[in-house]
Amino acid sequence: MPGPLDELVKRILRRVEAFKQEHGLEDAEVSLELVDGSLHRLRTLSAEPGFGFVSFCPHCDDDDPEEIIVPLGAVRELRIGAPTQERAPGFTGSGDSGEL
Known part of the structure; x- marks a missing residue:
């Protein structure tokens, strides 16, 4: 995939922040859908390891943490929304490090 991934992640973070401001939200929930149809509620997103x-x-149990690395082409959709009542808030972190 052409283009710098770190810039893409920074722009996604800016969209999340803009969404929160536009809707007066303290937190946002961000989900990522892969081309295989699996849907993941994100805690973090990073441009690492790069190279596409x-x-x-x-979000998962603290006893069973995981990190998933996928080719950018495997991402079908990112969804930004208000956090639901029964779930913990979505993202934490800042755009400086390239993580949500």
Whole structure:
């Protein structure tokens, strides 16, 4: 995939922040859908390791953490929304490090 992945991740983070401001939200929930149809509620998103791949950590049990690395072409859709009542808030972090 052409283009710098770190810039893409920074722009996604800016969209999340803009969404929160536009809707008066303290937090946002971000989900990533892969081409295989799997849907992951994101805790973090990173441009690492690069070379056409991005990594993310989905929300999961603290006892069983995981990080998933996928080719950018495997991403079908990113969804930004208000966090639901029964789930923990979506993203944490800042855009400076390239993580959500």
